[in-house]
Amino acid sequence: MKNAPLLKIEDLRTYFYSRSKQAFIRSVDGVNLEIRRGETLGVVGESGSGKSITALSVLGLISGGPGVIAGKILFGSNGEQKDLLDGLEGYVKIGREQNRIMQVSKDVLGWERRSDEVMRTIRGGEIAMIFQNPKASLNPFTPVGKQITEAIRLHTKITDAQEAAERAIYWLKRVKIDSPALRFDNYPFGLSGGMCQRAMIAMALACEPALLIADEPTTGLDATIQSKIVDLLAELKSELGTTTMLISHDISVISRLSDSVVVMYGGTVVEYGPVRDILTASISSKHPYTSALLASIPGEEHVRDKVALQAIEGDVLDTINIPAGCRFYARCNRVTPKIRENCERREPDLREIAPGHRARCWLYFD
């Protein structure tokens, strides 16, 4: 049990039914990943690749519209493994007519009640989450300190208001907010974006969660503030060693903070492995999408020699009409005549190409 991963996602599918198109938008389409205790897993990919939806699915925060979630999200804590999607299947009914989905009905309230029941001790307690756009993520009508003490009193043994306030101030200090006792009474509108994100981090960590999900924690902040938030996260990582799932489209953030990396494309994992193998551009055995992603980052030579950046051709995958073959085929520049047929017809598995390094590409199938 000790070696079991803290979080193991098996074949996660999160679909949203589009009534007008009578089809599912397959935002997350068969994601498998694991987060070991103490590690930071980086999740990269373009907008719309399903990163955030995967994270929101873990916390059961998929709301609005008839969203359908299937697969397993196994979360191991306190010595037992729990499937966070347990018992949710019964609340969705799919009406089909000759392979075509005609109707999806979801008992939203029943679904939410069941999800709330399963997630009761987990949301905010065992899994905490920080979001992008921190100013909008804090309640504008409540002082920052009160929002932190609320979390503390909900999920820790501390119930006394005075004690919780002291604890909140301790955490505000810990995330390097100056004069924390004064900031405690401030409303979010009186704080800068960077300070709001620090307060969000304090609120998330104050309950000492087993898993921290950081969904684009630096997006929407000024560049200088971004690097300060990354510094803070790095420092907290070395001090606390909290297991973290870090979602970002910023490769530099991911490479600085992560131990392992998952690359997502079109709702699925295309590559998974240690951060060194995946995000070092000079190691060429990797998924063509990852290579293209790395080539699109401005490096020193682009600035020095005014070399044009290499954008990835084509558009992000349309997750309603997913092709039969490889999802990246239409945009791929490494298709060889030998594998072309496979690329077009069949989706490859996620196969190990080096120890601990897996990729979903026909190039590595012999």
Add this chain to the structure above:
Amino acid sequence: MRLSGLRPIALVLTREVMITVLLLLGVSFVVFVILYLAPGDPFSMLVEGQVQSEEARAGAREALGFSQSWYSQYFSWVTQMLQGDFGTSIRTGLPVASELVFVGFNTLILTIGSMLVTLLIAVPIALYSSVRGTTALSWPLTMFAYVVSALPVFWLGYIVIYIFMHRFGLFPLMTSSSRGFSWLYALLPIVVLGVGNGTISEVIRSLRDEMGRVMSEDYIRTARAKGASVWKHSFKEGFLIPVTEIIAAKIPFILGGAVIVEQVFNWPGMGRMAWQAAQDRDFPVIMGIAMLAAVFVRMGSMFQRVVYVMVNPRASKE
């Protein structure tokens, strides 16, 4: 609430009171000019046939100051009003001020009561449909609300009187001579005005949309992510603020409906008094009621401002 929190409220109240004073002056001027320009005066309407000679009428007009220029009449009215003297009713000879207190109280009961009835119907439907979305139940509920909103209040009033008073005798009939207040008399007009003031569907729609908008805010997602109560976090922006705004915005509609309901139920309030006074061209009474109605409307908006400032930390910085 800490003492420092009271300062913005005091500021807002001061500002609102100043606006109210200016507004009252404006309203009184407009109403006065309209009355002055309208054909007829109390003596052509009321005293017809009672005062025989043209000389006697002229004497009465003279005694009441009607021969002065319109602006000197207006200024003497304003100076008296500022001292709390609204003059005497030409029809009854009673002082308008004490009359206003009496009818104002009755209409206040009717207005607050009907507002509560409206909210009691609209709020649960709005919350239900914002939380659960479109369901098998939300559709008929909304339909019901639209139909009810379309019922004309006078028609509803007569139907209710027929059924509950004449047919079953469940409620006593109100007579114009009854001066005392009784909740039993009040119940029927309050419910009729609350249901029939025509605002229910609008209240449902605005509250449902507002609550739905707040529910999709990022900070509500944060509340869910930390396992806190979504209702608690959405209460201020999604419920308290829109409800007070609705109350402030709908008071004029309810006062308008009160004129009809007070006629139908013989309810001794300012609506019925206004109706009577308009027919009699009873200038002092009309002016007094115009002032009182304006005060009621301003009270609603003051209430809304105070709640907003108390709830929204940013408002006190504005």
